[in-house]
Structure formats: C-alpha cells, structure tokens
Amino acid sequence: ALNKSLARQELVVNSSKQFECTYVYANLLGNEAGRMIFDGEIMIAKEGRLIVKNQLLSFKDYQICFWDTSESNKEAELYVSNVNEEFQYAVALALFDYLRKSKSNGFVLSLSGGADSSTCAILVSEMIKIGLKELGLKRFLEKIHKTEWMQEITQNKRPETTIAQKLLTTAYQSTSNSGHSTYEAARKLAQEIGAVFYHWNIDDEVETYSKKIEQNLNRPLTWEKDDVALQNIQARARSPIIWMLANINNALLITTSNRSEGDVGYTTMDGDTSGSIAPIAAIDKFFIINWLKWAESALNYKNLSYVNKLSPSAELRPKDKNQTDEQDLMPYELLLEIEKLAIRDKLSPVEVYESLKNAAIADKHLLKKSIIKFFQLWTRNQWKRERLAPSFHLDTFNVDPKTWCRFPILSSGFKEELSILEKWD
Incomplete structure (x- = not known):
C-alpha cells in the first residue's frame, strides 16, 4: 500500500531501540501473483538508528544489501514518502511483471483523452522507461521474451519509443458526442509516448443496435425517456472491436475503471469495464486527476497539458447537454x-x-x-x-x-x- 514503508520504518527503528538490538527486515519483490505488489524493502536498524535502506520497487530480479558491523557510525537516510512516485513505480513494476508472467505481446488501450485512460498510457510508458534504466535493453527484452527485437531497437536513438510502439496499441473510438479536444488529447499523448494510435467511429454500430430495438419496441428512443440506455450502448459498442484488436495482438486489454467509479457504479458493464487487467481500479479519481498534473511536470509529459485542461466527462450525452462526471455524481x-x-x-x-x-x-x-x-x-x-x-x-x-x-x-x-x-x- 502507498505510504506503507513509513509504518515499517517506524516499526523497525523503534523496535531496535526498545529491545536494544539489531533488527533486519526483508520483503518480497514485485507482482508475485497478479494483485499484490511487493516493494522488496530491505532495512537494518540498530538501537534506534537506521543503518541500511534499499531502493524500493526495483525491476531487478533481486537486491542484496549488507552491513559491515565494524562501521559503527554508519547511518542511512530515513525514508521520506512521495505518493506520486510510489504510485508511478508500483504500477509500472506491477504491469511489467504481469506482462512477462502472462507472456503477452503487450497492451491494448481504448484511449479516450480523459484522465483514466491517459493515466494507464503513462504508466505503461513509465514501465518501459524505468525498466530500461534499471535493467538495460538486453535484460529488459529478455524478461519480456522479446530478444528478437534487439537489432531493430538498437538502431533507434530513442529505444523507449520504439518499444512503446511495439508494446502499446491505443484507439480513440469516437461517436457524434465525442469532442475534438479529447481526440487531440489522446492523439498527442500517444504520439509523445510512441504508442500506436488508431481512430475509428462507432456511430454505425450504435445506430444499428438502436434501430433494431426501436423496430421491436415500435417507438423511437429519446434522451428524455432512454437516457441511460442510450449512454450505455455507446460504451458497449466500443467493447467488441477493442477486444478484437487485443486478440489479434495477443495482448492484454487494459480497462480504465478507477475506485471512485467502482464505488458508485459510474461505469458500463461489458463496455468500459471490458478488459484483462484494471491497473487503477484501486485508486480514487481525485488522486488520479492530481497525479496527472504532477506527471505533466515531474515526468515531463508535455502533452498531458491537453488532458489536464479538460473536465472529466464520459462524453456519452449530446454535446449540448455539457455532460461532466462531477455533475452526474x-x-x-x-x-x-x-x-x-x-x-x-x-x-x-x-x-x-x-x-x-x-x-x-x-x-x-x-x-x-x-x-x-x-x-x-x-x-x-x-x-x-x-x-x-x-x-x-x-x-x-x-x-x-x-x-x-x-x-x-x-x-x-x-x-x-x-x-x-x-x-x-
């Protein structure tokens, strides 16, 4: 859990002082079985002093720390929490382990230009950047079972964007209710990351479903009477084709639901909830909105400015309704x-x-x-x-x-x- 290292640090340091002993702590590392993310923390404290502290959430197979007990004055810096960085590293590591352990070819993402899907795209990008920094290109490709990419990637001056193009495929699935601003936000972010970006319109599919229902009900569907159904059919019409793309790529389909949406059911089952993995389903929307602002400057994703200027919206009602998430909820x-x-x-x-x-x-x-x-x-x-x-x-x-x-x-x-x-x- 975010900030958990602070509680552990307090326990280890205070216990070593209380019992006048040396306290050695070690944790598992990585996404062990799919849901839990272990940070691989190692600490050694003696009589109230923190002696050894390692880097958390490493992409390496293991870490080794040691303390020469003759170094009586050695002291490590106390850990200072940064939840934005913890979130960045934790989800990046979790995605990396999920990808390599499932032996998938990458990720597919319905990139709407909104906060949730943009967060997922950035986290995949950070998975690549952090992985390359810690492991190097050769070991990174070995761990994701893609050593055949080595020659092509070494010829590119920006290996992270070449890998992103191979690992992350995105699609903006518009309707007549979609705004140009969200399209541009999605397109520019995918371009900055290096991801594949597709754009198609699903109005034909929505119209086909709607007409069949209207013919059988013997009445037209209206926003005054059928608001929820007309919203949900748009979300559901996006699901089959994005699943098809994931199947073709043999990739993991990312679903972008967050915890706040899960609380109140502000999501369409078999629509935007469709997916193999939900990286941000345990994080609230308020955190995500603020994390994206941090990522724009701290992680230098300049095109996030297009996302951060927008008010969160499902864009499922007609444009003249000026739909926003916070007005709905x-x-x-x-x-x-x-x-x-x-x-x-x-x-x-x-x-x-x-x-x-x-x-x-x-x-x-x-x-x-x-x-x-x-x-x-x-x-x-x-x-x-x-x-x-x-x-x-x-x-x-x-x-x-x-x-x-x-x-x-x-x-x-x-x-x-x-x-x-x-x-x-």
Whole structure:
C-alpha cells in the first residue's frame, strides 16, 4: 500500500531501540501473483538508528544489501514518502511483471483523452522507461521474451519509443458526442509516448443496435425517456472491436475503471469495464486527476497539458447537454471523503454527515444530498464490483470484493439509515 514503508520504518527503528538490538527486515519483490505488489524493502536498524535502506520497487530480479558491523557510525537516510512516485513505480513494476508472467505481446488501450485512460498510457510508458534504466535493453527484452527485437531497437536513438510502439496499441473510438479536444488529447499523448494510435467511429454500430430495438419496441428512443440506455450502448459498442484488436495482438486489454467509479457504479458493464487487467481500479479519481498534473511536470509529459485542461466527462450525452462526471455524481474530492468514512471506517450515513458537516468541502445541502446518493449507488452496484477485471492492491483499502471489501449483492440499501439522515438537522 502507498505510504506503507513509513509504518515499517517506524516499526523497525523503534523496535531496535526498545529491545536494544539489531533488527533486519526483508520483503518480497514485485507482482508475485497478479494483485499484490511487493516493494522488496530491505532495512537494518540498530538501537534506534537506521543503518541500511534499499531502493524500493526495483525491476531487478533481486537486491542484496549488507552491513559491515565494524562501521559503527554508519547511518542511512530515513525514508521520506512521495505518493506520486510510489504510485508511478508500483504500477509500472506491477504491469511489467504481469506482462512477462502472462507472456503477452503487450497492451491494448481504448484511449479516450480523459484522465483514466491517459493515466494507464503513462504508466505503461513509465514501465518501459524505468525498466530500461534499471535493467538495460538486453535484460529488459529478455524478461519480456522479446530478444528478437534487439537489432531493430538498437538502431533507434530513442529505444523507449520504439518499444512503446511495439508494446502499446491505443484507439480513440469516437461517436457524434465525442469532442475534438479529447481526440487531440489522446492523439498527442500517444504520439509523445510512441504508442500506436488508431481512430475509428462507432456511430454505425450504435445506430444499428438502436434501430433494431426501436423496430421491436415500435417507438423511437429519446434522451428524455432512454437516457441511460442510450449512454450505455455507446460504451458497449466500443467493447467488441477493442477486444478484437487485443486478440489479434495477443495482448492484454487494459480497462480504465478507477475506485471512485467502482464505488458508485459510474461505469458500463461489458463496455468500459471490458478488459484483462484494471491497473487503477484501486485508486480514487481525485488522486488520479492530481497525479496527472504532477506527471505533466515531474515526468515531463508535455502533452498531458491537453488532458489536464479538460473536465472529466464520459462524453456519452449530446454535446449540448455539457455532460461532466462531477455533475452526474458529485465533486470527486467530496466523493473521496464520503468513501473513506463510509467504506473504510464503516460509519453510518448520519455519522458521515456529522464528520463532514463543518468541513469546507461542501455546504450542508450538497453534503446531505451527496451522502444519500453515495449510499444508494454503493448498494445498487455491488454486482458491478463483483465483475471487475483483476486490479492491483495499492491503497490502504479498496472496493474489490475478492481482496478487501465484501458486501452483499442484494441488501436493504441503507433505507432506514438514509431516512434518518433526510430528517437530520
């Protein structure tokens, strides 16, 4: 989990002081079995002093640290957490191990120009860059079973972009509701990374499905009456062709769902949830939005500026509706605070309200409305969380029922608790 090294460091250093001993700690390294990411941490502390500390989340097969006990004054720097870097390195390493252990040919990604898919694209790019830096080209290609690429890549001045072109294939799947800004954001980011970029329009597929339903219902579909169905068919129409591309490439299809969407079911099953692996399903959207701003400057992805200027939107309603995620749901920062109290801390709706009502995050009317919406959507969408693609355990908690958060598919939906909140002053 992010920031876990700080807790370990405190345990090791304080225990060595309390028991007047030398404390040696070692952890596993890498994505061992698909979901858990081990950071490979090694620490040696003596009588309250940290003596040895290694680099976390290495791409190498193993690390060896030693301490010559005659060096009585040796002291290592205490670890200072940077969650942005931890996220970068943890997911990059997890993707690398998943790729090589599954013996896949790479990744396929439906790149929408939005925050989630852009994050996934950057993380694949960082997997390549960090892997090359730590392992060198020869060992990197050996570990992903692609030594036959060696001659071609050595002839290129930028091996990371040549590898990206071979490992990451992206597609922008537009409809009449898609904006030119998201297309440009997707295209420019893929270009900067070096990924293959395709663009096709799925309006014909959406129209075919819609007409068949209209003929059988004997009425036209309208946004006033069929809003959710008309949105979802667009997301689902994108799934078969991107799966087809993944099959052709023998590649892993990345699904871009995040934890906030998982909380409230703001995702289309068999649509944008389609995929082999969900790298960011355990991370909240508020973190992702801020991480992309950090990555634009700290990791020097200049074309992320096109993504970071946009308000998150599913782009499934007509353009004149001006659809945004936060208008459909609630502010992502508020959603995160409600989630932590309701799911992580298991507080009731009234307890969540009392905990947040004096915070500057929202006025009381919006807060109460958002808490009610969160609990209603949470209970209604457990069946979606049961079907999410394998995801990485990254934070102190997640909503994956296979690894952390069990919840019944059918329940009373907090009906009594929410009725109390509605009357609460």
